[in-house]
Amino acid sequence: MRVELDEPKCVASGQCVLAAPEVFDQRDEDGIAFVVDGQPPEDVLDAVREAVAICPAAAIRLAER
Amino acid sequence: MADTLTGTGPGPAEQIPEFPMPRAAGCPFDPPPALTAAREEGPLTKVRLWDGKDYWLLTRYADQRAVLLDPRVSADLTRPGYPLQAPSNGKNNISFILMDDPEHARLRRMVTAPFAIKRVEALRPAVQTIVDDLIDGMLAGPKPVDLVEAFALPVPSLVICALLGVPYDDHDFFQENSKILIKRDAAMEERMAAHGKLIGYLDELMGEKTAHPGDDLLSGLVTRVESGELTRSDAAQMGVLLLLAGHETTANMIALGTLALLEHPEQLALLRDTDDSRLIASAVEELLRYLTIVHGGRRRAVLADIEVAGQVIRAGEGVIMPNDIANRDPEAFPDPDRLDLTRDARRHVAFGFGVHQCLGQPLARMELQVVYGTLYRRIPGLRLAAGVPELPFKHDGSVYGVYELPVTW
Numbered sequence: 001m002r003v004e005l006d007e008p009k010c011v012a013s014g015q016c017v018l019a020a021p022e023v024f025d026q027r028d029e030d031g032i033a034f035v036v037d038g039q040p041p042e043d044v045l046d047a048v049r050e051a052v053a054i055c056p057a058a059a060i061r062l063a064e065r
Numbered sequence: 066m067a068d069t070l071t072g073t074g075p076g077p078a079e080q081i082p083e084f085p086m087p088r089a090a091g092c093p094f095d096p097p098p099a100l101t102a103a104r105e106e107g108p109l110t111k112v113r114l115w116d117g118k119d120y121w122l123l124t125r126y127a128d129q130r131a132v133l134l135d136p137r138v139s140a141d142l143t144r145p146g147y148p149l150q151a152p153s154n155g156k157n158n159i160s161f162i163l164m165d166d167p168e169h170a171r172l173r174r175m176v177t178a179p180f181a182i183k184r185v186e187a188l189r190p191a192v193q194t195i196v197d198d199l200i201d202g203m204l205a206g207p208k209p210v211d212l213v214e215a216f217a218l219p220v221p222s223l224v225i226c227a228l229l230g231v232p233y234d235d236h237d238f239f240q241e242n243s244k245i246l247i248k249r250d251a252a253m254e255e256r257m258a259a260h261g262k263l264i265g266y267l268d269e270l271m272g273e274k275t276a277h278p279g280d281d282l283l284s285g286l287v288t289r290v291e292s293g294e295l296t297r298s299d300a301a302q303m304g305v306l307l308l309l310a311g312h313e314t315t316a317n318m319i320a321l322g323t324l325a326l327l328e329h330p331e332q333l334a335l336l337r338d339t340d341d342s343r344l345i346a347s348a349v350e351e352l353l354r355y356l357t358i359v360h361g362g363r364r365r366a367v368l369a370d371i372e373v374a375g376q377v378i379r380a381g382e383g384v385i386m387p388n389d390i391a392n393r394d395p396e397a398f399p400d401p402d403r404l405d406l407t408r409d410a411r412r413h414v415a416f417g418f419g420v421h422q423c424l425g426q427p428l429a430r431m432e433l434q435v436v437y438g439t440l441y442r443r444i445p446g447l448r449l450a451a452g453v454p455e456l457p458f459k460h461d462g463s464v465y466g467v468y469e470l471p472v473t474w
Contacts, residue, residue, distance in 0.1 A: 011170070011420050012177035014185075014427045019411070021182075030174045031181035054412055056422035058134050 002063045003048055005035050009059035016055055020047035033059075081119055084112035084385060085249075085361065093458055094325055094356060095402065096389045100124065104390055108374035112385060120148045120383040121373075122362075126397035126414065128373055129363075129386040133419035137369040138384065139165050140421055144366035148383040150463065152253060160302040162421060173424065175289055176303060179228060179282055185427040188224070192435045195223050200443050209450030209473040216440070217319035217470070218312065221432055225311030228428075229304065230281025231270065239263060243309045247463045249361070260305070267304035268297065282307065307425070314358065315429050317459070317466030319436050322352045324456070324470060326441070327449055329404050336406065337441040345438040348406040349430055352437070354413035355404045357389035361463040363417055388414045446474040 003023055005016075012031035016024040023040045024033050040048060045062070052060045086097035095101075103110045104124035112122045123129050132138055142149060142163050161172040178184065199216050206215070218240065226233040245251050245259035271287050278284040283304055289295040295303075326333040336348055362385040369380050378384065392413050393401040416423035423429070441447060450471040457468040 008170075009420075011173065011422060012181065012424075013416075013422055014180070014182040017182040018427075018430075026181040026183070028181075029178060031177035031184075032174070050411065056134075056416075056418050057420055 001039070001045060001048075003035050003038050003040060004061045004063055005033060006059045006061075007032060007034070009057045011057045011059075013056050016051035016060060019051040019054060020044055023048055024051065081111050081113045084114055084120075084122065088458075088460065091454070093453065093456075094321075094328075094404075096357075096360075096387070096393055100387060100390045101393070104394065109376055109378075114148055115151065116149065118383075120146075120385050121378055123373065123384055123386045124390045124394075125374070126391040126394035129388065129391045129414060130418045132365065132371070132373060132384060132386065133363060133414075133417065133421075135371055135419075136166070137367065137371050138365040139368050140169075140365060141165055142364075142366075144368065146381045146383040147366035148362075148364045148385050150361060150364070151249060151251075160299070160306040162306065166420060169420065172295075172299065172303065175286070175295065176282060176307065177424065178285075180425055180427050182427050185431050188228075188428075189431055189435065191227070192220075192224055192432055193439070195220060196435050196439050197443075200440065204444070209471045212323060212470040212472045213316065213320045213467065214469075217323075218316045220319060220436060221312040221315035221429075224428070224432060225308060228282055228311070229307060230274065230279050230283045231308060235266070239266065239308055240312070243313055246309060247313060249461050249463055263305045263308070264298075264301045267301040267308070271297070271300060271304065310423075311425055311428070313464055314423075314425075315432050317358045317464050318352065318356065318429070318433055320470045321356055321358060321466045322433070322437065323440070323447075323472075324449070324453075324467060325352065325356060325404060326437075327447070328453065332404055332406050333441060336437055337445055340438070340442075342434070342438070344406070345434050346430075347409065348437055349433045350410040350413060351404065351406050351408055352433070353415040354392045354398065354410040356465070357392045357413075357415045358465045359415070359417070359463070360387065360389045360465045362387040363421075388417060444474045447472055448474065 010032045014026060016033050017026055022044050023037050025036050026033050048062055052062055082099050086099040088097050103122055108125045108128050110122045111119045113119050123132060140163055161169045199219055203210055203215050222236050223233055242259040242263050245255055271283055274284045274287045278287060286295060286300040286303060290297050290300050365384045367378050367380055367382050367384060371378050392415060395401050416426045450473040459466045459468060
């Protein structure tokens with residue numbers, strides 16, 4: 001599974017960082033999120049799915065690969 | 066039934082309920098019964114506003130999220146069909162919350178940095194000190210005491226003042242004027258005067274920061290004015306928005322949340338007897354869901370035809386989405402009317418949804434975690450010093466809460 005984040009859509013709510021801190025972080029200059037670990041291990045996938053669900057901008061996707 | 070409705074056709078006028086709707090006596094935490102009835106009637110119903118026109122009401126969680134994400138709806142209240150809150154609405158600009166992308170995103174991104182999770186976490190010890198000091202003051206002072214005045218309002222006001230670089234000594238001034246701005250039935254002149262005073266205050270403050278910049282958010286905005294990214298007027302609007310949003314909402318969550326917990330002693334006991342940060346975080350999400358204090362309904366104008374629950378909403382029509390009813394949708398939250406601090410409520414829409422979702426939510430969450438995790442442990446005997454029916458609820462505000470909460474211990 002691959003985590004994709006559509007940066008222009010991000011509204012810097014930080015919800016993904018709260019849900020899956022191993023996978024997401026925020027830029028210092030404007031809080032826009034980025035993916036730290038694009039291919040996270042199985043045991044954090046549920047946390048990533050939660051991040052997908054709570055992202056207010058629908059900016060995160062979990063893609064099969 | 067006709068698809069289009071805003072101000073068109075005869076229709077069954079007498080059956081259309083007015084919005085906002087009253088809460089039931091004796092149920093201060095529950096959404097108005099008429100709102101629950103509307104949700105049970107169907108995903109899309111109509112309501113009538115003060116202007117005599119009818120608008121779509123969306124009550125289901127999934128539909129609200131879908132529409133709030135849709136770029137074909139607009140938060141710009143000058144668009145045709147926008148459901149205005151009051152006649153005075155739209156007479157004063159409150160920055161990017163009433164704009165659409167890309168301008169909305171451009172302005173919002175100028176102030177997002179201080180609300181990043183790590184930046185907010187770094188403030189936690191300072192917030193803990195503020196909370197402890199205020200509790201020390203309460204314990205040393207007379208009782209009963211009004212929790213709103215002594216605690217609920219000072220906590221977020223002190224925090225947002227520090228973050229923005231606003232002198233806390235001016236809190237009487239900005240709290241007084243904020244109160245008028247969010248009052249549903251404030252007269253237009255009154256609202257405009259309050260807004261004008263706040264704008265003037267922020268503008269003057271930013272003038273001082275031009276000469277003596279600090280390490281605060283307003284000084285950051287001043288830098289952007291100097292570089293030409295932001296007009297001075299836009300900067301003042303943003304300052305007012307952040308100051309207002311930064312203290313009114315959290316203050317209401319603190320006081321109303323405390324009341325809800327006092328009325329659910331078994332839930333209060335969970336918080337009083339724990340220092341488990343995960344349980345405290347979960348309690349904050351559940352109280353946000355259960356209370357959903359921003360109860361005026363998120364409002365949008367439809368720019369191009371959209372389909373909701375199998376029905377077309379036309380361009381030029383208006384939509385109202387009360388998040389309080391979506392957060393009680395049984396399809397999203399089992400047994401939704403039960404306050405259960407142990408449930409996973411993270412998917413609530415108490416902060417709204419879509420690109421306009423609350424900018425300050427990480428700060429609000431952290432403040433509430435510190436407050437709920439501290440107040441009841443430090444004052445285990447906390448109890449109401451008045452009957453619930455006597456409490457003055459903010460039925461007239463766009464943010465729900467209590468004006469006063471007399472407590473003792």
